[in-house]
Amino acid sequence: MNKKLSVNMELEEIQNELSKKDRLNNDYLVLRGNNEDWYVTFNGIFKNKVKLIYLDPPYNTKRSRGARKNYLDTNSNWDKNIFNTIKKAYEYLTEDGFLAISINQMELFTLKNILDEVFNKESFVGIFPIKIRHHERQLMINATFHDVYEYLLIYRKNKTTRFINKMGKPRMEKFIYKIKIKEDKPIVKNVGGKKIEIYETNQYEIIKDKPSMKNFRRYIIAGKIATANWSGEVYEKHLKKLGTDKLIKVYGLDKKWKGFRWFITGNHKRKSGVYFQPAESAGRPILFSNHIDYTDIVTNVYKEGGEGIDFKDSKKPEVLLNLLMEMTTKEGDLVMDLFGGSGTTLAVAVKKNRNCILIENNADFIDIIKKRLDNIKSGKDLDEVKYNFNYNYFDSTSEWKNPTFLKKS
């Protein structure tokens, strides 16, 4: 073979290898059949295991649906069916798990009532209206009004569980103090049930520096900080009386950082004490917002998943699943979708390194899911990345025997 050609080929192989994202330790399961039947088949094995369940059921719009209006989206047992599915979903969820369910306005309030009953009202996290149509582009001239929204209802099993927020950077200009320990031989004591270490003036130095994430901000313990702040209270109650100009490390505070906080007691010039807050734990959480506008991307969603994934039945944008997984899961968590459709949830789970179980009862759609997974493996999805993963497929009519998957979950 021509030498130049072989070098080029090697390069290509190396590049392919680099772009392969390894997901071989993850579990992916595609199941064909009714999600209620699979619940029976699972026989309790996924109870309390799933961190996020996404449901995108038929909306029961009573209208002809699908791009070619080829089926009537109506089900006189809709309430009962969805109640049963949600009840099962509730059991799959971990204690800190979330359920997110898509719906449009037709059954929104029926669905809210059902969710309140299964989860209870206090577990309602919120409603996320999703703008899916341009308000100025009206297609259905016979409608009473131009409806541009769909909705996402989010519930959590435990009312105290929060979304996984990212921390914003604090205002840096105040973080200019460094604490240098010159002689690490503190006196160790216990005050008010907390371990403390006391350094004398000659054992430490406070250095002023330029603003940095590695530095501390200094708070004078006076006014509200002395009376209505944990650190202020600890200082006033236990540290103030330990003498002047002592540097004190108090354990059991600032758990977001290293589990301790620095204080310096007052002196004749500065009567109040001070405490130091590290920049690393000072940022405020950046809350997720329920302002979601997909009007500019919906027209291109048909391309997601690569060629052959032109799914006409309400295919969801990958960014939606991406957002839900960001809000509620970490890498390695288990995600479940009981109305698989074209496999959007599983596709995003692979890309975001989550485990995933997907159920879909229509055999034609299962073929689409399989094709989508092949596309992801071979770098034929829009991002052109090759993901290295395996998945197991089971048909409800075939025997359920998957010890390798179950061993880990």
Ligand SMILES: C[S@@+](CC[C@H](N)C(=O)[O-])C[C@H]1O[C@@H](n2cnc3c(N)ncnc32)[C@H](O)[C@@H]1O
């Ligand atoms: C709206 S689509 C889901 C679309 C999907 N979110 C996506 O992005 O491609 C609803 C899917 O649920 C499936 N389905 C409906 N009832 C089901 C059931 N009881 N068990 C399993 N799948 C069901 C339908 O065949 C359909 O593919």
